[in-house]
Amino acid sequence: MTMNDFFSFSELLKSALNTKKFNDNGEKFVWKDIKWLRFTKNIGVLLYKDTLNADVPFKTISLLRKGHARSNLLPPLTYTKPVPIGNFCQKKKDLIELLPLIPTVFHHFYQADSQTYR
Numbered sequence: 326m327t328m329n330d331f332f333s334f335s336e337l338l339k340s341a342l343n344t345k346k347f348n349d350n351g352e353k354f355v356w357k358d359i360k361w362l363r364f365t366k367n368i369g370v371l372l373y374k375d376t377l378n379a380d381v382p383f384k385t386i387s388l389l390r391k392g393h394a395r396s397n398l399l400p401p402l403t404y405t406k407p408v409p410i411g412n413f414c415q416k417k418k419d420l421i422e423l424l425p426l427i428p429t430v431f432h433h434f435y436q437a438d439s440q441t442y443r
Contacts, residue, residue: 332401343389345387355375359373370386
């Protein structure tokens with residue numbers, strides 16, 4: 326995985342999305358009670374069930390803030406530069422000790438300067 330694979334979804338909660346305590350029918354919405362999620366093309370609308378019974382219809386909750394554009398839901402990247410591993414941190418020392426067990430093609434990754442690789 327690369328840095329471009331990590332997104333900060335928490336940033337969406339600060340702008341376009343909102344956590345809500347009640348669903349669209351006015352019933353209390355509790356995340357830990359959700360058993361079944363369904364995602365559709367409706368941006369910002371979540372369909373869910375609090376039971377695994379297939380006969381029970383899905384409940385809906387709109388997570389969009391009022392007045393925000395629906396198209397602005399691209400989360401920003403979490404990291405803009407590689408996260409350094411300190412030269413003297415315990416993790417790196419442990420990895421260096423494990424080099425005999427790691428294929429030689431990957432040794433340069435663990436032996437390189439901490440600013441070069443994540």
